[in-house]
Amino acid sequence: MRRIAWIALLAAIGLAGCGAPARAIDPTHFPTLAPPPAASPTQVVATATAEPTAVAIDPAVTCVPPSLMMHSKDRYLLQQTVIPFLVKNHYTTLTYRDYADILDGQKPMPQRPVLLSIDDIPADYINSYFRAMFGSLHDAGLVSTIAMNPNQPPEKTDQAVQASWALVKSWSDWGMGVETHTVNHRYLPGALPPEVEFEIVESARRIAAGVGISPVALVLPYGAEDTSGNEQAPGLIPFSQEAHLKFLVGITGGRQITAGALPIPQDEYPVYVGRVGANKDQPGETLWEIQHWYCAVPACAKLAPINCSNPNATLTP
8 A cells, every 4th residue: 555655655755865976076066067958848737627537657756856955054054155156057956846747747857856955944034054055046046945843833922923924925926835843843753643743734834824835845853753763743644734744854764655556645745855954064074965966866866967887976077
């Protein structure tokens, strides 16, 4: 049964490190990739009926786009390395809602996609580092996911809280995706079922009320739902379904979605997707992870902008 297989996958996920061992990459020079070819018509279509017709799966759609996790400490890496590289090399930034639309056949997959996410944005006070990061993305014409901890509800009349929600709403209006990172950045396997429900369902409600758009992803605190590989947060799946979430975002694995056909039936959501962490001390390593993301899954390797046959290969000038 698909749900049982999915839970077995989650149970195997731990808090492994985000990146591979450092490689000999010059972090001061990143050669330009050739512009991607014109996009071909998507093979994933949906009819105008209430239940879209499932079609044969295009691996380019189920291969999860390269996904990079950042925090406020990575602000200089984002501004000085990641943004220039993505713009120079013709990447298209997506939000998780964009990816959900692609899986539903409502949008085509771009030739060179990437999912950026910035974690730990609270609702009581947003520091200047986050403001600078989202401002730089907007100035470059890029989007990112805001992994938010809505620790204060938007209905609260406190001036600082209202200012924070107004700022997040403005970022959402720019096209940033606002997703839940739980109300209080809670380690879910250590919580009781009512607490798990509050952290997931209430956080989704607050975001929908605060920005006017419901989240589609739960960005799991600490990168996964379990540190031992033997425990799952009680009620993780049903509470995520109650909140109408389509993705559980962790770290380890999660580079291809297993599905029999597309669109994915609603009762088979949420699906697990992974990320890699940014390395502010090794900027070249971070860009290597983006370029080699697809190489970890043989069925996806052809989508990589580099040759996957040599795991230590880098782009030449």
